[in-house]
Each structure stands twice: as structure tokens, then as C-alpha cells.
Amino acid sequence: MNVFEAVKQSVTTRQAAERYGIRVGRNGMCVCPFHEDKNPSMKVDRRFHCFGCQADGDVIDFVSRLENVSPKKAALMLAKDFSIPYEGREPPGRNHHRRQPRQESxxxxxxxxxxxxxxxxxxxxxxxxxxxxxxxxxxxxxxxxxxxxxxxxxxxxxxxxxxxxxxxxxxxxxxxxxxxxxxxxxxxxxxxxxxxxxxxxxxxxxxxxxxxxxx
Structure with a gap:
């Protein structure tokens, strides 16, 4: 199972939103991080949908947009933060080519x-x-x-x-x-x-x- 499939099966958008600091109400509604939202207008469950700006997608789409990274980087970030195993993942300490940290805007x-x-x-x-x-x-x-x-x-x-x-x-x-x-x-x-x-x-x-x- 590749990283995209593993992440989508293992993590809901609500879990990711709460992990990355977004407050979600009991009804699954939160303030949309993708526009100037004064009242909770985004529904997060397995997927997400904003009734204000119409942003919509799965958990990888959500983190990709939240962190302004590619879908692959978002999937890898989720796999790391939620300890999700996937095909081709190297064991800790086996990464011979240390990646340079990405520069944030x-x-x-x-x-x-x-x-x-x-x-x-x-x-x-x-x-x-x-x-x-x-x-x-x-x-x-x-x-x-x-x-x-x-x-x-x-x-x-x-x-x-x-x-x-x-x-x-x-x-x-x-x-x-x-x-x-x-x-x-x-x-x-x-x-x-x-x-x-x-x-x-x-x-x-x-x-x-x-x-x-x-x-």
C-alpha cells in the first residue's frame, strides 16, 4: 500500500485538523483556515468541505493546502506525524540522503x-x-x-x-x-x-x- 492509500485509510481530516492546531466543535464544524472566516463554516470528518469558500477534498488535500506543500509532501508529513506504515517507507536511521529543511514563507x-x-x-x-x-x-x-x-x-x-x-x-x-x-x-x-x-x-x-x- 503506497503512502497516499495508507494515509487516507488511517487518518480522517478531523484528526489531522485537530493535530495541527485547529479547534473542531462537537458537530465537526471549525473556522476555515483557507479564508477570513468569522464563524465556523467548514465541516471536517473523513473529508472536509467549507460552506463559505467551497474548499473541499480529502485529508491529504487539506494538509497540502494548510501547509502549502505538494500532496506527496502532505502525505509523507501525515504518515510521519501519525506513525502510519506504508510500502517503501525506510526504517528509522536508514535515510542516507539527509533532506534539507524546506524554507517557509x-x-x-x-x-x-x-x-x-x-x-x-x-x-x-x-x-x-x-x-x-x-x-x-x-x-x-x-x-x-x-x-x-x-x-x-x-x-x-x-x-x-x-x-x-x-x-x-x-x-x-x-x-x-x-x-x-x-x-x-x-x-x-x-x-x-x-x-x-x-x-x-x-x-x-x-x-x-x-x-x-x-x-
Missing amino acids: PEQQFRRMERYCFRVLSDYHNLLRRWKRDYAPKTPDEDFHPLFVEALQRMSHVEYLLDVLLFSDMEERAALIASYGKEVRSLERRMADIAARDTAGRDRHHRSRTPAPER
């Missing part, structure tokens, strides 16, 4: 940074929602947990930033990315550290509950 750089900021802010918003739920005080006398306080203080601001990325014009989105780019990178590192600590804590808890082997 300013528009591609902006789109990539925009998707990156949206992904990190969405992950942080989900984390804040969980903290607000899990660390809420159980009694009137209980002290506020620092993560609960952070959720109360930051949630509205993060929602505002997400709304700007979703619904504002390009000038406003560019200004947000320029202002908050460094903060978003720091936020991503912090969330990675929190996730690592949570994983280590779960591992320690599991080991403490596992009975020692009998001698």
Missing part, C-alpha cells in the same frame, strides 16, 4: 505559529478547567489551593486569547502572537513539567501499592 511561519499558540492555549485552558474542578475547596474553612486560584485568575484571559485567534482579523491575531509568543513557549514547558511530575507521582503511588514478591 512568512505566511507559512505565521500560520504555523498561530496553530502552535492555539494548541498550547487550548491545552492550558483544559488544564485550568480541571484545576478549577479538582482543587475547589470542599469546606468554607479550607484554604484555596494555588492551582485553584490560578484557574480563577487566568481562565477568562485565556478564553479571550482563544477568541482572538478564532474570530479576529489577521492584524489582531498577528499582534497577539507577537505579544504572547514567548509566554506561550514558557507555558508549554511548564505544562510539560507538570505532566512529568504527575506521571512520576502516579508511578510512585503504583509502586507503593504493589506488594513485594514473595521470597
Whole structure:
């Protein structure tokens, strides 16, 4: 099975859209990345169709247009990002001819940074929602947990930033990315550290509950 067939059978356009930082609603609708879309007008499922600009196609067409690359490069990108095996794929470390990284246009750089900021802010918003739920005080006398306080203080601001990325014009989105780019990178590192600590804590808890082997 070649890379085109393997990708089309393995990945839906919705999965690709969410992987590359596009927020998709429960009904499968999202803001179209191919025109200045103020309201979600694109339907993504196995294929995609925009009811505004009439963009239409399969998952490879979607990524090709999103990243401004050829269909073959889009298929290879999807195969790599989703770990999809296909005929002729070389095992890791067997590529003798190292490819030069492709040069991005300013528009591609902006789109990539925009998707990156949206992904990190969405992950942080989900984390804040969980903290607000899990660390809420159980009694009137209980002290506020620092993560609960952070959720109360930051949630509205993060929602505002997400709304700007979703619904504002390009000038406003560019200004947000320029202002908050460094903060978003720091936020991503912090969330990675929190996730690592949570994983280590779960591992320690599991080991403490596992009975020692009998001698």
C-alpha cells in the first residue's frame, strides 16, 4: 500500500485538523483556515468541505493546502506525524540522503505559529478547567489551593486569547502572537513539567501499592 492509500485509510481530516492546531466543535464544524472566516463554516470528518469558500477534498488535500506543500509532501508529513506504515517507507536511521529543511514563507511561519499558540492555549485552558474542578475547596474553612486560584485568575484571559485567534482579523491575531509568543513557549514547558511530575507521582503511588514478591 503506497503512502497516499495508507494515509487516507488511517487518518480522517478531523484528526489531522485537530493535530495541527485547529479547534473542531462537537458537530465537526471549525473556522476555515483557507479564508477570513468569522464563524465556523467548514465541516471536517473523513473529508472536509467549507460552506463559505467551497474548499473541499480529502485529508491529504487539506494538509497540502494548510501547509502549502505538494500532496506527496502532505502525505509523507501525515504518515510521519501519525506513525502510519506504508510500502517503501525506510526504517528509522536508514535515510542516507539527509533532506534539507524546506524554507517557509512568512505566511507559512505565521500560520504555523498561530496553530502552535492555539494548541498550547487550548491545552492550558483544559488544564485550568480541571484545576478549577479538582482543587475547589470542599469546606468554607479550607484554604484555596494555588492551582485553584490560578484557574480563577487566568481562565477568562485565556478564553479571550482563544477568541482572538478564532474570530479576529489577521492584524489582531498577528499582534497577539507577537505579544504572547514567548509566554506561550514558557507555558508549554511548564505544562510539560507538570505532566512529568504527575506521571512520576502516579508511578510512585503504583509502586507503593504493589506488594513485594514473595521470597
